[in-house]
Amino acid sequence: MFRKISIIGTGLIGGSLGLAFKQMRNLKVVGFDTNTQALEKAIEIGAIDEGISSIENAVNDSDVIFLCTPLNEIIKLLPLVSKFAKLGTIITDVGSVKKAVLDAAKNIKNDVYFIGGHPMAGSEKKGISYADPFLFQNAVYALCPGPDVPIKVINDLTILIKLTGANVVLIDPEIHDKIAGYISHLPQLLAVLLVNTAGDLGTEYLTLAGGGFRDLTRIASSQFEIWNDIISLNREKLLEAIDAFIVGLNKYKSYLLNNEIEKFRDEFDRAFKLRNEIPLTAKGFIHKLYDVFIVVEDRPGVLSKISTALYEGGLNIRDIELLRVREGIGGTFRISFESERDANKAIEIIKSLGYKVFTR
Template sequence: MNRIDRIAIIGVGLLGASLGLACKRFTSVTEIVGYDQNKDHLKEALEIGAIDGIIDNLENNSLLGEVDLVVLATPISVIPDILNKIQKQVRPGTIITDVGSTKGWLMEKINNQLRSDITYIPGHPMTGSEVSGPGGADAYLFENAVYVLTPLEPTPEDRQQALVELLEEIGAKLLFMSPAEHDRIVAAVSHLPHVMACTLVEAVGQAARDDDHVFSLAAGGFKDTTRIAAGSPRMWTDICLSNSEEILEMIRTFKGELAEFERVLAANKGEELFNRFKQTQALRQEIPEKKRGLIASTYELVVTIPDQPKAIGKVTSLLGEAGINISDIELLQVRESGGTLRLAFADGEALKLAEDLLREAGYKLKVK
């Protein structure tokens, strides 16, 4: 297979619709059809141009027999059943991939049900948002995002390369690993943080029951820290159940670290406490600033700029002269009347300064 021309996306929520938009904008894909149980999602995906046509059912649909690639962008728990339905209809040589957040459980479930003449290549784009549905779709969601593939054995090289080239065209940075390694890593960098965010909201919620002022003061850092707790309950239930062993291991590790912190604080050991904070600060600084990960950057804004020469330079110069450092910049959309520019900052203070300065200068913007 030299290239992928036609795609079917099963599940046109945030990731599915974003993938559709990205493929339409950055690749030579000729047609994208979509399916979703949520008819409103289907309608919206069609309206925003993420798909060209609708698959009305998965039981018997000729459109599935015409595509080169099927993307499963649904909750993990329903993928085995969907795969069982669609693989009866796709033609030999079709590539099937998914965007699921866990891999081991899924591979165990589907390992013995795959047709021998189709190629299943598990995938996981390490990007996302707490916003769900096609309304939050973004053609640039995969730009500079690590995209993990965990190919099964054997995987035909030409089909794997066709998928790799498509993903690279939408800006993804490909990384290959085993399902076990993938699940261990995401349990640490994605699943545990989500559990912690939810638990933190619950803990502070208990304090809020005793004092009405608690949540009214819970802004800034608290909202940033717990933002991911707003994610889809259905999706996160599936993730936790399908990767429970690795998540439980990380919870035990975190409990050990928290218990050690409690010991140091209870003993009033200031120097030891300082050293722990110092060590944590150093570890935190090792995280790459310019790569998109599983948890989207918090300190971002999107500013509308006019269609004029040096429009981008005026924005960056305005911030630079004020001593505000931009950690990442991206032109999102270009229209005849102007465009939109995404700016990312290292911390909330820089974001707030930039927001105030740009608003004062008359720019229309939105803080993400």
């Protein structure tokens, strides 16, 4: 279907896309980056076949072009990239704000197709050094096609994206930006504010932070360079989300001022029910997965032994996570499967190896 893909911007997302696509045969992946060191690193780790020194040469015979730069740079690159793209090329991006990018794409030439994209995956880290071929595995990947893009073109890009392991969702750009404002952009600002608020008391307070605080504030380590454009371009939706959050904070404040602590019960109950309705992953799984928890000793080769046995049993692991570990003693892994039947079969296999296993 596609022979050549161009990746403009070889950072975390661009590099991860390159690594994912490079696992496929008969697909050439080239890259362009103004950062020559990043481009050289992308070649070194196998994220791209070739680093190109100019935008024109990087895109002129590609079938699909991924713009993996900051948002404002994506908007600036659109007319230039489309100018050099061949007839029928698909151009897409990975920015987390979509309406502004789709609006800019209205002005590009009409013999190429633009489809806005947003992989709901990433890291607080940045740069090609953190690229991961499995970054998109089971992650939601939003696509926002313009009104004039043919169904076949959308389908072709969808098939390509799914080869990375992602779950593709087609969504209106306005709706996307509102959702992103509430579930991604607002949490980022809250994480930053929470760390700074606690930090104002003195850094000694932060040394006492437990797992809950660390989980809530992990994304506070993100670089502002990544978020500058996001906050600016999704300002309207972010203001809406902040206003809604302030209403909730004021309600909670009134409960405390009036000593109406019991009223928090309904809030906790509602949150519990809503949280359990979220697909069972923090990575954006669309379909429910079935989790198996394994307690193992801290010893080399344990996980390899388990995964090999599951493979030999014909089971496909959809996700795996180390939940807790105590050095020298052991830890707990979560392994997820596509179906309840697979999970039950995995339990039998793992028990036969002599490990403690349980479900929730």
